Amino acid sequence: MFNLVKILGFGIEDILFLVGLSAFTSTVYAFCFRLLYVVKKGRTLFKIVCRFLGVFSLTFIGIGIAVFFNIQMIYGSFGIMFSIGLFIVFLRKDLILPGVAGGSLSVIVYALLCFCLQWVFPDIFKLTWHTEQFLNIFIAGIPLEELIYGFAAGWVATVFYPFVFCMGFEPR
Numbered sequence: 001m002f003n004l005v006k007i008l009g010f011g012i013e014d015i016l017f018l019v020g021l022s023a024f025t026s027t028v029y030a031f032c033f034r035l036l037y038v039v040k041k042g043r044t045l046f047k048i049v050c051r052f053l054g055v056f057s058l059t060f061i062g063i064g065i066a067v068f069f070n071i072q073m074i075y076g077s078f079g080i081m082f083s084i085g086l087f088i089v090f091l092r093k094d095l096i097l098p099g100v101a102g103g104s105l106s107v108i109v110y111a112l113l114c115f116c117l118q119w120v121f122p123d124i125f126k127l128t129w130h131t132e133q134f135l136n137i138f139i140a141g142i143p144l145e146e147l148i149y150g151f152a153a154g155w156v157a158t159v160f161y162p163f164v165f166c167m168g169f170e171p172r
Contacts, residue, residue, distance in 0.1 A: 021110075025157035028109065029102035035169040043166035051164045058084055074134060074145050078152035085156040088163045095159040098169060106154020107147055114142045 030037065062083060066076030089096045118124055118141055125131060125143050137144040162168055 021153055022157060024109070025102065025106045025154040026161055028105045028154065029098050029158045030169060032105055033101070033169075034172050036172055037162060037165075037167045038170040040166050040168050048165055051166075055084060055088070055160065055164060058087060072134070074149070078145075078148050081152040081156040085152075085159055088156075088159045092159070092163055094168060095162060098162070099155045099159040102158025103151040103153075103155035106157075107150040110150030110154075111140070111142060111147060114146060115140070118142070 029035070059080060062076070062080035065071075066073060066080070071079070085099055089099055114125075125138070125141065125146075129143055129146075131138070131143045131145075135144050139147060
């Protein structure tokens with residue numbers, strides 16, 4: 001839309017996709033396992049702001065590294081997501097299982113959506129994704145990068161919110 005891809009390198013549809021993916025991946029673990037977010041002891045506004053700024057800073061450092069080393073952003077993006085997720089679970093070991101489960105659930109649903117897209121538009125990944133520029137490896141017709149991205153997004157989104165806001169998961 002509005003030729004933003006040529007101007008910015010991404011379009012409104014990319015933003016809409018990422019907003020939807022973020023909403024889904026950040027909640028899929030808690031929803032599927034019927035868990036509530038609960039506040040942990042010691043939560044302060046200062047701690048929340050510091051954690052948010054820390055993750056935000058690490059994200060920009062990761063982007064800077066990817067740009068400096070000329071890493072294609074598809075690989076840089078999941079490298080950054082995996083790194084931030086590892087940083088978070090290093091500080092909060094209780095989030096390891098939720099992160100892995102959230103990533104697994106996300107990639108399953110993401111793959112199902114890709115199957116639906118492929119069913120409606122056969123060969124869409126080969127025709128429009130330009131996979132020849134990447135690994136060009138497909139799993140059940142879906143580019144490997146898409147599946148890695150789906151897992152990485154679920155992994156980091158599941159642990160981000162409880163880490164930054166000093167929360168945990170509790171059964172309903």
